Amino acid sequence: MQxxxxxxRSPNASAKRAKGLFEFASGARMGTKANMHDARVRMLEIFGSDAVSWTIDKVERKRATETHNDGQLELDFRAPKPERKRKVKREYW
Structure with missing residues (x-):
């Protein structure tokens, strides 16, 4: 499952304004009714009856990141790239 x-976001006239994002898992394809239904059900599970009038603006895939959030630096042991030599411009008169 992806x-x-x-x-x-909550309606503009709501007394309790809310705006944010949350993660959910769905087996449906992106942009389908089943995917939006899974998002809606997950939102109601997380926030309860407060979220009944809220709307889902956008759904996007969560990207897999290669960065590590533990603060550890990575070393690069590759050989440096060879320096590029510029072509000499000659003036012809």
Missing amino acids: TYIAHY
């Missing part, structure tokens, strides 16, 4: 990120 992990998605859904962006939600």
Whole structure:
């Protein structure tokens, strides 16, 4: 199952304004009704009855990141690239 990120917001006239995002998993393809239904159900599971009037603005795939969030630096042991030599421009008169 693919992990998605859904962006939600409350109505403008709501007393409790809310805006944010959450993660959910869905087996449906991106942009389908089943995918939006999974997002809606997950939002109601997380936030409860407060989220009944909220709308989901956008759903996007969660990208797999290669960066490590533990603060550890990575060393690069590859040989440096050879320096490029510029072509000499000659003036002809």
